[in-house]
Amino acid sequence: METFLGFFANIDWYEIWLATGDTMVMLSGSLLFTVLLGLPLGILLFLCSPRQLLEQKNLYAALSFVVNILRSLPFIILLVVMIPFTVMITGTSLGVAGAIPPLVVGATPFFARLVETAFREVDRGIIEATQAMGANTRQIITNALLPEARPGIFAAITVTAITLVGYTAMAGVVGAGGLGDLAIRFGYQRFQPDVMIVTVVLLLILVQILQTVGDRLVVHFSRK
């Protein structure tokens, strides 16, 4: 018992608590904006893609190109490149507020692609049947595609949230705070394995919770 407690000597639980809070704020804030921006972008990608409702070859190629560039950029580079832009939006490149813009820019293209795929998995027959009822494009999206793609969209949100947990840890490098920041500054740079273990375990629990909740939602909306 003595040695066990002794092993965790370096841990400031209050610090851990604050860091966990920071991670949660970064995660929920960036996830919210990612979904708000990525869902319409994904729908636009789907509609413009070849042989879909609004087939627009040039627009699709342009959107696709931008999405691919953002997705091929390593997140750590994006963090640094984004600094002037981040300062413009939030007034700072530091802390939780400074981390959210790069997180959103990093995750939105990824999420949009997942949404595009989820929509593409809806049977074409459903679109045809809805058209045959006299629906316009907006009605096809809101009344048929969105409800039918809902399980896929929840799966996409889950995967994106978990990716964002990884990104928030990286954002610690530019002074964003959070559990990843603790792991890097104390666990890695000051050789405090106990801090490393506690933060990693907390991140692991967070990921487990996200995946479980996501899976439940997918099953709930599947109706199959």
Next chain:
Amino acid sequence: MLSQAYADTIRCVPGLPLNFYLRAHKVRYVIEFHNVHKTYRVAGKDIPALHSTSLRIESGQVFGLIGHSGAGKSTLLRLINRLETPSGGQIIVDNEDVTAMDSNGLRRFRQQVGMIFQHFNLLASKTVADNVAMPLTLAGELSRSAIDQRVAELLERVGLSDHAKKYPAQLSGGQKQRVGIARALATKPKVLLCDEATSALDPQTTASVLQLLAEINRELKLTIVLITHEMDVIRRVCDVVAVMDAGVIVEQGPVAEVFLHPKHPTTRRFVQEDEQIDESEQRDDFAHVPGRIVRLTFQGEATYAPLLGTIARETGVDYSILAGRIDRIKDTPYGQLTLAITGGDMEAAFARFIAADVHMEVLR
């Protein structure tokens, strides 16, 4: 048979305008195709799916289109509610020019045309009741309570009142198609399009779905256009059939006429498939049978008259039955028998058959 011939003569009187007959027969055409054709452009090449076709479908009829896959029947069906845009020609549905409609007009028009599909195309995320309500919700003309009431009526009609709260995945194939039918009828359409509606169902379920369609046609005076690759579907519910092959309607007419006296090779093939007859095999089988071989087709009342025995007794011919089938085409009973006839006064017997309104073909 005779009455049919009589009707043909009336139609052929020269010098009278077409309208005269339309008034005289009180026939109203709900769907008209004037030189409609459709070409797809695939990899820089023009692929014709439907060659120039003119067609008229009477109001209240069940019109069947039969053809093998790739014959163009699916294209023709989708041209009616413009899910496919024609490359040329004019399509008139219920006095409206479908080819000239703008997108708003087209959406309003589509609400007047119901459609059911081979794979049902129900929304898995919505309950049975919500699926049926969908065309009404999209049209946005009825209040929520009026929609609920209409949905209850429709589910009652297709016999699914107890399943309103279920999801499509909890239903059998036949039940899913019933939901599809209820959904297609929601907006009280004038025309119902059926795209291989029974092809994914087992024979028993097919029969019950076809029965429902016939019932709807009768009670609601709804015009039904259905496409299929099974002659049996045509035989059970259709009034008129058109046979398609390679983008062309090769034969068209009343079902009994086309079914009992097929002319085009494609039609013959469909009829033989349905009766499971192999013509060349049959010819070999009959090679050693003595006497003349004739095929007699009885229709309507003649089917049940004791003709064969009477005529054989009175003319002294002998007969043996080589092949035969007694069945119904929609509501008309018919019989088709292949006989070998020997001895007696054969010519007199043949004359008696013809006099009794029996269609006779001498095969040998």
